[in-house]
Each structure stands twice: as C-alpha cells, then as structure tokens.
Amino acid sequence: MKELGVQMHLSTDDGSEGYKGFNVDLFKQYVEANYQTENKDSTFHISHSIFSKVYTVGPEIMEFKIAQICWEHEIPFEVSLERYMKCGFGICGQCCVDSTGWRMCVEGPVIDGEKLKQITEFGKYHRTASGKVEKYPWAK
Numbered sequence: 001m002k003e004l005g006v007q008m009h010l011s012t013d014d015g016s017e018g019y020k021g022f023n024v025d026l027f028k029q030y031v032e033a034n035y036q037t038e039n040k041d042s043t044f045h046i047s048h049s050i051f052s053k054v055y056t057v058g059p060e061i062m063e064f065k066i067a068q069i070c071w072e073h074e075i076p077f078e079v080s081l082e083r084y085m086k087c088g089f090g091i092c093g094q095c096c097v098d099s100t101g102w103r104m105c106v107e108g109p110v111i112d113g114e115k116l117k118q119i120t121e122f123g124k125y126h127r128t129a130s131g132k133v134e135k136y137p138w139a140k
Helices: 025-031 062-074
Strands: 054-057 077-080 110-112 125-127 133-137
Touching: 025 062, 054 062, 062 077
Parallel strands: 054 077
Antiparallel strands: 077 110, 125 133
C-alpha cells in the first residue's frame, strides 16, 4: 500500500499502534476534520478531493456505521458483505439478500454504496445456516 502512495490510518483497540479506539471513530474524526464551510449558517459538505473511495470489510455493525457516515457525506464506498453461502454458484439461494434476489456468491460479496441502499436487511438482520432470519442485537 505504501508503494502505491495509499495513505493509511491505523486503529487498535488497545492503542498499541495508531489510534486507540474503534476505527469507525477514527474515520468519523478524519471526515469531520476535512469539512469545508462557506459561512457560519451554511451546511457542511465534505471535500471529495480527500477521498477517491472508501472500502470497508469486517463486522456488519462496523460496516453499517461506516456506510452511514459515507452516505451522510456523499463519499463513494464499497462494502464486503458476509452472508452464509452453501453452494457458491448461485443455485441454492442461501446467500440472497432481501427481495433484491442478489446472490452474494455471484453479485457480491462486494457491493457499491449506492446499490447497498437497496438492501434493507443491511445492518438489521441476517440469515442462519438453516435460513432463519436473525435480527442483530443493535438493530432498531
């Protein structure tokens, strides 16, 4: 990543390297530190020049919080969704999301932020190996 000139911001729970705390908090601070405003009464808008795209992989609660920040500030992003997959070829339908019918083993697992808005289960629930819907404990 360094050879490509990618700017990395590290975060660890214990502070052993980089920011001490959750990466979502670090991301939010970084976004808010790069606001530009025209006057006191104007709304805030992010300078898109600081981001080309945000990529997030990890627990869905983290991805959901990153997505909310990106949507709020119109930052392009992609999410890698974890869904239970059985066949891996798109035949069994186990990894389908919502009524979109998108199979994460075929159309995913990486989903663009704008397309992600169509997946109503994102950040709310998932399916078990048997196909049962389980609501996430943090979901409203």
